[in-house]
Amino acid sequence: MMAHPALPILRAPPPARPDAFSTFNPALFERVLDEGVSPDHMARSAVVAERMCALRVGGEFWRDEGWERFTPAPRLGRSLGEVLAAALISATTYRDPFTGQPITAEAYVEQLGFWRAAMDEVRSIACCVGMSAWKRERIADFFRIGNRLPAFRRSARGAVRVAKARKGGIAVWSTRMPSGLERLAAAASVPLFRVEDGFVRSRGLGSGMLPPASIIMDGTGIYYDPTGPSDLERILAETEFDAPTLARARRLIDLLVARDITKYAAGHAPLTLPPRDGRRRILVPGQVADDLSVRLGGSEVRDNLDLLTRVRVANPEAFVVYRPHPDVDAGHRLGAIPDAVARGQADLVQRGGSMAGLIGEVDEVHTLTSLAGFEALLRGKRVVTHGLPFYAGWGLTEDNAAGRAIVLRRSTKLTIEALVAGTLLVYSHYIDPVTRLRCGPETLIERLGDRSVWQPSILMRGRRIQGWLRGRLVRLAQSRDADRRQ
Numbered sequence: 001m002m003a004h005p006a007l008p009i010l011r012a013p014p015p016a017r018p019d020a021f022s023t024f025n026p027a028l029f030e031r032v033l034d035e036g037v038s039p040d041h042m043a044r045s046a047v048v049a050e051r052m053c054a055l056r057v058g059g060e061f062w063r064d065e066g067w068e069r070f071t072p073a074p075r076l077g078r079s080l081g082e083v084l085a086a087a088l089i090s091a092t093t094y095r096d097p098f099t100g101q102p103i104t105a106e107a108y109v110e111q112l113g114f115w116r117a118a119m120d121e122v123r124s125i126a127c128c129v130g131m132s133a134w135k136r137e138r139i140a141d142f143f144r145i146g147n148r149l150p151a152f153r154r155s156a157r158g159a160v161r162v163a164k165a166r167k168g169g170i171a172v173w174s175t176r177m178p179s180g181l182e183r184l185a186a187a188a189s190v191p192l193f194r195v196e197d198g199f200v201r202s203r204g205l206g207s208g209m210l211p212p213a214s215i216i217m218d219g220t221g222i223y224y225d226p227t228g229p230s231d232l233e234r235i236l237a238e239t240e241f242d243a244p245t246l247a248r249a250r251r252l253i254d255l256l257v258a259r260d261i262t263k264y265a266a267g268h269a270p271l272t273l274p275p276r277d278g279r280r281r282i283l284v285p286g287q288v289a290d291d292l293s294v295r296l297g298g299s300e301v302r303d304n305l306d307l308l309t310r311v312r313v314a315n316p317e318a319f320v321v322y323r324p325h326p327d328v329d330a331g332h333r334l335g336a337i338p339d340a341v342a343r344g345q346a347d348l349v350q351r352g353g354s355m356a357g358l359i360g361e362v363d364e365v366h367t368l369t370s371l372a373g374f375e376a377l378l379r380g381k382r383v384v385t386h387g388l389p390f391y392a393g394w395g396l397t398e399d400n401a402a403g404r405a406i407v408l409r410r411s412t413k414l415t416i417e418a419l420v421a422g423t424l425l426v427y428s429h430y431i432d433p434v435t436r437l438r439c440g441p442e443t444l445i446e447r448l449g450d451r452s453v454w455q456p457s458i459l460m461r462g463r464r465i466q467g468w469l470r471g472r473l474v475r476l477a478q479s480r481d482a483d484r485r486q
Contacts, residue, residue, distance in 0.1 A: 008092045009084075010058045010108055013115050014147050015436050021095045022108065029091035033078055037085045045085035048105050055113030097435055098443045118438040119145050121429070122217070124191060126168025127151045129159035130176035131195075138211035139195075141436045142429060143171060156181035163190045171195050174222050175292055194222045198428045199371060200256070200441055201263050203454040210454070213444050214430045223427070224293035224369065226388035236394065236422040237412045249421040253378050255445055260356035262375050264326060266448035271353035273361050279319040281362040284311050284346065285355075285372040286325040289335035293369040297388040299400070301368055305337050305345070307386055311366045312345040321362060322346035323355070323372075373397065374423075377416055394419060 011018035052058045094108040095101065103111075125143045128136075128150050136152055143150045150171070153159040156178040163170045169191035172181060177194075185192045198214025216223065221230035241249070260267050273281075286304045287294050301307050308322055322342050328335045329351065342349045350358060355372060356379075359365065365376040368387035376383050377396055385392040385399045392399045393410035396419060414422075424441055432439040433453055447453050 009087055010052075010092070010094070010105065010112060012097065012112075013119070013437070014144065015141065016097070021097045023093050024087070025091045025093075029086050032086040032090040033082065037082045037090060041085045041089040042081060044105065045081065045088050048088050048109050049084060051106070051109050051113070055109065055116055057109060057112035057116050097437060098432055098439060098446070114440075115438060118429070124169045125150055125171045125193065125217075126166035127153055127159045127162040128171045128195075129153050129156070129178060129181065130173035132173075132176070132209075134209045135211045138213075138431065139171075139215075141431055142215055142438075154178075156184050160184045160188050160190055164188050169193055169219075171217065174218075191219060194218045196222065196224075197263075198430065199263060199374065199424060200261060200428075200430075200444060200448075203266055203448050203451070204264060211433075213433050213447070214428055214441075216428055218427075222292075223390040225296045226390075227296060230390075232390055232423065232427045233410065235426050236414060236419065237410065239418075239422060239426070241418055241421045245421050245425065246415075246417045249417040249425060252424060252441060253416065253420055255442065257356075257379055259445060259449060260354055261445055261448060262355045263371050265354050265356070266445075267354060269353045269357060271357050271361060272350065273321070273348070273358075277319070279317060280315070280364065281321065282311060282315055282318045283321050283323060283358060283362040283365045283372070283376075284308050285323050285365065285367055285370040286328060286337070287335060287368055287370050288325055288327055291335075293389070294387070297369045299368075299387045301386050304335055305341065307366075307368050308337070308342065308345045310386060315366075319348075320346045321348045321350050321358070323350050323358060325370075374419075378420070390423070391419060 008019060008022040008024040010022050012020045012022070088105055092105065094103050094105055096103045096107075097111060122143045123145055128139055128143065129152070131139050131152060140149045140152075151162045151166075153162055157180075159170050159172075159178070159181065163185075170181070170185060171193045172178075172195065174194040174196050182192065184190075194217070196216050196218075197212045198216055201212050201214050202210050204210040216232070218231045220234065221228045223230050223232040255261075284307060289303055301310065308320070312320055322337075322345075324337070325335060339349050355375065359372065359376050359379055359381060362381070364382040364384060365373055366384045366386065367373040367389070368385075369389040371389075373383045373385060373389055374391045377391060383391075383397045385397050388399075391397060395413035396416060428441070430439050430441055430444045431437065432443055433447055
């Protein structure tokens with residue numbers, strides 16, 4: 001009886017168990033070698049072994065990540081190729097990590113290659129700073145390299161010290177950057193990567209302390225700051241996407257639209273819009289007043305009421321729908337407009353129902369920098385930007401004069417498929433909230449459809465109550481102020 005060191009050969013990376021999705025049968029392995037390996041399995045094994053080498057996965061190719069090395073034991077009368085074929089193809093079964101369905105060894109090695117590439121993308125991150133405690137476990141999974149996790153620090157000096165010692169870079173939450181971090185990192189020649197929520201994030205609000213299932217990481221700038229370049233802007237301006245990538249982007253668009261997926265939601269909840277009366281329907285999505293995308297990319301528009309007023313003045317005959325931002329409406333962030341004031345410019349202040357469903361019921365979206373504009377482009381709607389969002393300037397939106405000086409550098413004209421490929425396939429990173437393993441956006445979309453995955457924790461329930469109370473108090477104070485002004 002021969003030994004079977006480190007089998008199965010194709011094993012999953014942490015945090016999964018090594019044998020989580022591949023099961024080796026020692027008795028079958030012995031029987032196949034006794035009876036002879038089939039020519040088909042020999043041929044398939046050769047292909048799998050070649051891909052293992054190319055993708056640097058499985059067996060010794062995981063060695064630098066701290067996992068055991070597989071060395072096939074010799075067997076009298078059997079070649080190394082036969083032993084490999086018996087171990088890889090004949091005696092091991094494989095399951096899709098995200099669906100649990102049986103898959104081939106060929107498909108599984110490609111999945112391992114995806115994980116290897118995902119790890120390589122974040123390999124330079126040694127330390128994280130500016131990360132809220134409630135999201136640190138999720139962030140650690142994004143930046144995990146095998147069994148090695150990034151360090152977390154609170155101060156700029158501490159982060160730079162750790163990063164320099166580990167010869168790596170720092171990932172910082174873009175809106176929580178410690179004072180002096182940029183200066184200290186530059187002086188120590190430590191790379192800095194800004195991190196933010198992704199564009200398809202979760203089924204629920206980040207302000208409600210639900211960890212993100214998608215992030216972006218930018219080593220140049222940040223996508224919502226139009227005053228300087230970013231990795232996303234470079235990707236969109238310089239990448240010539242091949243036909244398979246564009247086809248995948250089109251399928252992703254169709255999936256997002258069919259499932260009514262937006263940044264924080266999935267599914268089509270009922271809406272309360274009145275019947276159409278022949279007027280154009282314009283949606284104006286509210287935004288968080290102190291959000292950096294508003295402060296940096298808001299151009300000449302001061303706030304939500306200013307935007308709403310400008311839209312009304314420019315479109316006096318239209319039916320204007322104002323949608324308060326969910327974080328603001330939940331009482332977590334600034335930017336609320338009293339309903340009585342909003343109704344002075346809008347025909348309807350709309351709450352409830354999904355943003356995807358609302359976009360489907362209007363003809364146009366007029367926005368400052370809201371992601372709702374991007375989501376409207378996916379659904380073929382006319383989008384007018386009054387600020388400088390990342391999706392403006394590529395020939396897909398109608399951009400106001402105030403923003404043209406900056407968006408002129410975005411001279412490339414994109415298709416919606418190219419915009420989605422760059423934004424959702426290349427720039428964004430995703431994690432499966434069930435297995436805690438890196439995944440593609442399609443897998444996350446499937447998880448968004450399962451409500452059981454997104455059940456609120458005790459901390460999140462407390463946050464909701466806190467936000468509800470704060471929102472009630474803010475709206476009451478605004479209502480009183482409005483009454484006094486009248």
